Amino acid sequence: MSDTMVVTRFAPSPTGFMHVGNLRTALYSYLIAKHSGGKFILRIEDTDQERFVEGATEVILNTLRMTGLQYDEGPDVGGPNGPYIQSQRKEIYQKYAKWLVDHDYAYYCFCSEERLRSLHDENGIGGYDRHCRNLPKEEIEAHLKNGDPYVIRQKMPLTGTTTYFDEVYGEQSVENKELQDQILMKADGYPTYNFAHIVDDHLMGVNYVVRGNEYITSTPKYVLLYDAFGWERPHYVHLPLLCGKNPDGSVSKLSKRHGAVSFEELVKQGYLPDAIVNYLAFLGWAPKDSTQEIFSLEELVKVFTIDGIGKSNAVFDYEKLKWFNAEYLKKLNPEDFFERIRPIWAAAGMPAYVNQKKLAGLVQSRVSTLNESADIVDFVLSRLPYDAELYTNKKNKTTPELCLQILKTVRPALDAAPAWENDALFELLQQTAADLGVKKNAVMWAVRIAIARKAVTPGGATELMEVLGREESLSRMDQAIRELEA
RNA sequence: GGCUCGUUGGUCAAGCUGGUUAAGACGCAGCCCUCUCAAGGCUGAAUCAUGGGUUCGAGUCCCGUACGGGCUACCA
Numbered sequence: 001m002s003d004t005m006v007v008t009r010f011a012p013s014p015t016g017f018m019h020v021g022n023l024r025t026a027l028y029s030y031l032i033a034k035h036s037g038g039k040f041i042l043r044i045e046d047t048d049q050e051r052f053v054e055g056a057t058e059v060i061l062n063t064l065r066m067t068g069l070q071y072d073e074g075p076d077v078g079g080p081n082g083p084y085i086q087s088q089r090k091e092i093y094q095k096y097a098k099w100l101v102d103h104d105y106a107y108y109c110f111c112s113e114e115r116l117r118s119l120h121d122e123n124g125i126g127g128y129d130r131h132c133r134n135l136p137k138e139e140i141e142a143h144l145k146n147g148d149p150y151v152i153r154q155k156m157p158l159t160g161t162t163t164y165f166d167e168v169y170g171e172q173s174v175e176n177k178e179l180q181d182q183i184l185m186k187a188d189g190y191p192t193y194n195f196a197h198i199v200d201d202h203l204m205g206v207n208y209v210v211r212g213n214e215y216i217t218s219t220p221k222y223v224l225l226y227d228a229f230g231w232e233r234p235h236y237v238h239l240p241l242l243c244g245k246n247p248d249g250s251v252s253k254l255s256k257r258h259g260a261v262s263f264e265e266l267v268k269q270g271y272l273p274d275a276i277v278n279y280l281a282f283l284g285w286a287p288k289d290s291t292q293e294i295f296s297l298e299e300l301v302k303v304f305t306i307d308g309i310g311k312s313n314a315v316f317d318y319e320k321l322k323w324f325n326a327e328y329l330k331k332l333n334p335e336d337f338f339e340r341i342r343p344i345w346a347a348a349g350m351p352a353y354v355n356q357k358k359l360a361g362l363v364q365s366r367v368s369t370l371n372e373s374a375d376i377v378d379f380v381l382s383r384l385p386y387d388a389e390l391y392t393n394k395k396n397k398t399t400p401e402l403c404l405q406i407l408k409t410v411r412p413a414l415d416a417a418p419a420w421e422n423d424a425l426f427e428l429l430q431q432t433a434a435d436l437g438v439k440k441n442a443v444m445w446a447v448r449i450a451i452a453r454k455a456v457t458p459g460g461a462t463e464l465m466e467v468l469g470r471e472e473s474l475s476r477m478d479q480a481i482r483e484l485e486a
Numbered sequence: 487g488g489c490u491c492g493u494u495g496g497u498c499a500a501g502c503u504g505g506u507u508a509a510g511a512c513g514c515a516g517c518c519c520u521c522u523c524a525a526g527g528c529u530g531a532a533u534c535a536u537g538g539g540u541u542c543g544a545g546u547c548c549c550g551u552a553c554g555g556g557c558u559a560c561c562a
Contacts, residue, residue: 011562124559448521
């Protein structure tokens with residue numbers, strides 16, 4: 001292990017929901033820190049006052065809690081480098097901005113918004129013309145004394161190149177003349193992301209900056225700031241982006257039109273936090289020397305390394321997420337699974353006579369999300385409409401007529417059932433089939449359709465009879481016989 | 487437009503310093519199992535964007551082209 005501890009952070013802006021792309025960034029930051037026994041910090045970046053959303057920080061805290069990404073320092077747990085909410089650190093940024101101005105790395109800009117807008121073309125493209133870069137001292141003093149609104153801009157070098165090393169993408173370098181004199185402090189006294197995160201990362205000891213690759217081209221500007229302050233530059237780990245597939249086959253940055261993209265939404269749809277985390281880990285990363293895919297958070301911490309991170313953007317695939325979720329659902333012990341779907345069934349109106357525990361057992365290996373557990377048992381929740389067609393089955397050679405005959409034989413035999421339990425019922429029906437001289441499968445088909453009225457059900461005829469209970473099963477069967485006779 | 491990053495099957499991807507029958511997973515198809523359907527087991531179809539180099543030999547190195555992403559905000 002190196003002598004300096006790895007310190008990473010997750011620094012979301014409170015938007016009101018947790019985009020899975022953001023969650024994945026948080027995950028990777030956490031894993032990189034914890035893999036080497038380092039520290040993981042949470043910092044809220046709320047410097048955009050116009051975008052303030054009530055309760056948004058709670059969403060972030062809650063997501064991290066549910067996914068198990070425990071941070072060592074953060075707004076609600078404190079730490080030696082707080083506060084961890086940027087809006088509470090205004091004076092700090094102002095102090096450092098002032099230092100930059102005093103040392104000629106930044107300057108006051110008094111340009112009006114109208115003037116700035118006029119610099120842009122119809123697409124909003126076009127940089128600042130550095131109008132205020134070399135204002136005479138007296139003019140600056142006058143503006144300041146006059147209380148004119150101003151911003152502070154970074155004074156980029158006009159020549160040369162800036163180079164930095166990215167842990168994923170390798171060496172990156174740009175011509176300094178391409179760099180904009182970006183705004184560090186806004187007119188409202190708040191810093192921009194471009195400035196605040198640098199000051200905070202340094203002050204908080206963050207030495208591994210993990211974020212989306214949309215920052216790859218602006219990082220030279222950040223590196224210049226570190227250099228200006230004389231601070232040690234952090235390691236940079238830029239991550240490939242998460243994309244979604246469009247109807248026409250093209251891909252673009254993952255957004256709402258691709259489906260559920262927030263953690264909360266996925267959970268609401270019946271995905272388990274652990275499964276979501278596991279899937280996200282594999283979007284842009286793969287373990288070395290292993291084809292294993294199911295990993296707990298603790299296991300991920302052990303195997304996660306930066307050199308396993310890919311460079312190209314990944315498409316978010318809901319089918320694969322479903323598979324992960326189904327795997328996690330199957331791994332749950334039966335009681336656990338039952339407890340999770342019980343409220344869903346209750347809300348759907350599960351009848352009291354149903355043996356829910358048994359039903360849950362039948363459902364567990366047949367759903368890929370919690371919510372599906374209600375759809376898949378619709379025929380239990382209420383009696384589905386009669387459909388004579390279902391009694392006809394080519395493979396088992398059944399027809400409505402044959403089924404009626406079978407049911408009329410089965411029904412009285414059932415009265416003699418020793419116990420209303422799967423094995424006994426199975427044996428009984430098997431015996432009836434033998435007595436009748438028809439295949440067992442034909443009997444099973446007739447009975448199952450009679451009580452479920454559905455071609456595809458979780459579990460077979462006798463299992464469903466057990467789940468429905470004696471009374472309901474017989475009642476359904478009686479009804480089926482009446483309908484077939486009509 | 488400028489700058490920049492990327493490109494292995496439909497999707498996630500392994501393939502690190504050039505020689506592989508180019509892993510594995512999801513999905514898809516088929517078979518087995520089976521009281522329907524799942525689960526489980528087995529099999530299969532499907533990929534190195536493209537054109538030039540370098541080399542005895544390139545998915546792996548170099549250049550161009552195409553396509554895609556990102557940045558170019560008093561958003562992060």
